[in-house]
Amino acid sequence: MSLRTRVETAADRAATRRVHMAAFPGPDEADLVDALRRDPAWLPQLSLVAVDRTGLVVGHALLTRLPIGDGRGLALAPVAVAPEWQRQGVGELVVRAALRAAEEAGEKLVVVLGDPSYYRRFGFTPAGEHEVTGPFEVPGEYFQALALPSYDGSPRGRCRYPEPFDAEPSDVA
Numbered sequence: 001m002s003l004r005t006r007v008e009t010a011a012d013r014a015a016t017r018r019v020h021m022a023a024f025p026g027p028d029e030a031d032l033v034d035a036l037r038r039d040p041a042w043l044p045q046l047s048l049v050a051v052d053r054t055g056l057v058v059g060h061a062l063l064t065r066l067p068i069g070d071g072r073g074l075a076l077a078p079v080a081v082a083p084e085w086q087r088q089g090v091g092e093l094v095v096r097a098a099l100r101a102a103e104e105a106g107e108k109l110v111v112v113l114g115d116p117s118y119y120r121r122f123g124f125t126p127a128g129e130h131e132v133t134g135p136f137e138v139p140g141e142y143f144q145a146l147a148l149p150s151y152d153g154s155p156r157g158r159c160r161y162p163e164p165f166d167a168e169p170s171d172v173a
Contacts, residue, residue: 003058003090005097008047013037015057016049023080032078033062035164041065046074046101050081050094058082059090061098066111068132069157073109073145074102077165095122099146108151111159116141123147131156 008016020030036042041064050059059081066075081090102110111127112119124144134143
C-alpha cells in the first residue's frame, strides 16, 4: 500500500465528499463534514486525508472542537474510506495521523462514539473512566475517550457535540 496522510486542503473538499458519499449509504456524513466546515468547532489542521501515489483522496478522518464540562476536547467523527480501499488499513492510517496531529497541537482528550473493538487499537477506553459522559444514551463501552500525552485529568464532565451533529440530514446540506 503506497499511501500517505496530510492535512486536507480546500482543493480536496470535493474528493473528501466523494469518499464519504461512497463509504456510507446516504449523504449524512458528507453533509455533516460540510456543515462542520462552517461551524466554529472546525479545526482545519485536524482534518486529515489519506492519498494514494497519484494524489487521489481515499480516506478522511476529522477531529472537531468539543466542549466537555467546563473544558474542551475533540470529537473524532466522521471517518471514511473509499470502498475499494476498505479493509486495507487506510482507516487506521488516517485515524492515527489525526490523533498524532491532535497530540502535536497539545490537545488533551479525544472522544469517539463507535465500535470498541475497532477503537481500542488506538488506546480508546470507555469515556466514563475519564469521568466524561456523552449527551445521549448509549451503552458505556461505545462512548469512548483517548487521553493524549498532555492530559492532566481535565476536562471532565458532559460532552456537547457541535450543532451540526444535532441537525437533521436535510438541515446540514
